[in-house]
Amino acid sequence: MNISIVQARPDFAAIAAWIPQGASVLDLGCGDGALLDYLKNTRQVRGYGVEISDLNILHCIERGVNVIQGNLDEGLSGFESNSFDFVILSQTLQATRHTEALMKEILRVGREGIVSFPNFGYWKNRMQVLLGNMPISRELPYQWYDTPNVHLCTLDDFENLCDTHEVRILARHVITGGKDVEVMPNLRGSVAVYRFKRAE
């Protein structure tokens, strides 16, 4: 079961690889709790999720995953500074309204942040825009008029944000179709996962 989760979400495997045994983890926008469940079973993490959807709250509680119902766009005032080893935001960054403020909150609450997002600069997305339409793909499955994604970005864009906001990138993992991308990632990568901390 655990293997199938990682297969379905290649960014989960990349995230899990960075989490040591017994770490404390806050998963923002934790969905149905699959990643936390996986990390609990394979890394014995002390984990909590934050989730807004009623249905996902039920899924998390059913799995026995700790979940706090709340809206990420209202900040993380319910969490103390430096209270987690890792704060994870998987495939949610692009759907947050106050993205800049949330990045700051991630690094207030966590010693490190891990973020994954669909790369808008992936060549297939660029092609669709070039041909005159907003891209639709496995990673971006929505029509422009019903998408929750309000802050899409490319790898370069995200790295620029980090540069200008005193965020130090520790590691980057770029994936397309489950395979690692080393060459020209901003063009050839469909999903990016970053590990970062406050620049000292």
Place this chain on the structure above:
Amino acid sequence: MSNSVGIVTAQRAHFDTPLQFNSSAVLPQYDLVYETYGTLNADRSNAILICHALSGHHHVAGSYAEDPKNIGWWDNMIGPGKPIDTDKFFVIGLNNLGGCHGSTGPSSMDPATGKPYGSSFPIVTVEDWVHAQARLADRLGIQQFAAVIGGSLGGMQAMQWSLTYPERVRHVLAIATAPCLTTENIAFNDVARNAILTDPDFHGGDFYQYKVVPTRGLRLARMLGHITYLSDDAMAGKFGRGLRSGEYKYGYDIEFEVESYLRYQGDKFAAYFDANTYLLMTKALDYFDPARHSEHNLARAFAPIKASYLVVSFSSDWRFSPDRSREIVKALLHNRRNVSYAEIQSRHGHDSFLMQDEQYFAVMRNYLNNVAKEAA
């Protein structure tokens, strides 16, 4: 109804060991009435305690053979196949000390004097209740509860359990509650108490011997309380500005539907509830404040807690608002306890915790399914 616990019988436990209250008063002996539903398993690991709120009691589920219309106050939540599943759990409901439904309280006979306790019944706190509940648990052979569950004032007792007896409770389900009352809540309680205390029929709490009841005060107290347990939205939806006769009468008789409803609720309540019990319950609410001895630092006060928590709040509850539940969650997170928190969208104000709601019930069911798996 097929998923009811069916006919139930109240039981009575007598205790001869004196109980010292927080106030330092001592109750030399007392009775607690309680009901149980479901079956205690062989290793006694599936017991759930239900703590009642201000006007609640031990009759939590099912009905009585001699009074089939008297259905328990949380019957929608408790029963076979219901969220608190009596096929899986052994569920206990009791009437707290100071109550007026059979457990020793101000209207009970004081064996020392042969008269009702009245004004001599000690002020009782949430901690005192939990001590008394623990003695009942001892009597029933329950060393550790799978869960202690309560809403409102009941939620305060559930929290107190995990503080006073950290080893004796595995899960706390704290619903529509708060780590202490807000100033505004204390103010409401004070108005309610004043309505009773200033009723000429109150006689300083010893009205029993005058064969009168401070009905007017109790009715007012209940009317005020009832308003605050609802939401503006819920009241507007139910009554609006509806008039009983359809037109203004230019007098002080009941005209608006909401007046009629409130007076009916007040009268109904005053007919069976004890005024001294009402005073005691509101005072227990006011006094509850586990952070009081930790420089008002709830995180520090929660350090002894071992239990896992489910915290539930309701969006329209302005007496025990979601913000207050988040304070509980934050203090638990600080202490690295397991905690889940659900905020239920509801229009019914504080009373939401007693009402059937799909999301609320599913949250409770899913959480308790895992509690049952641990106990099995």
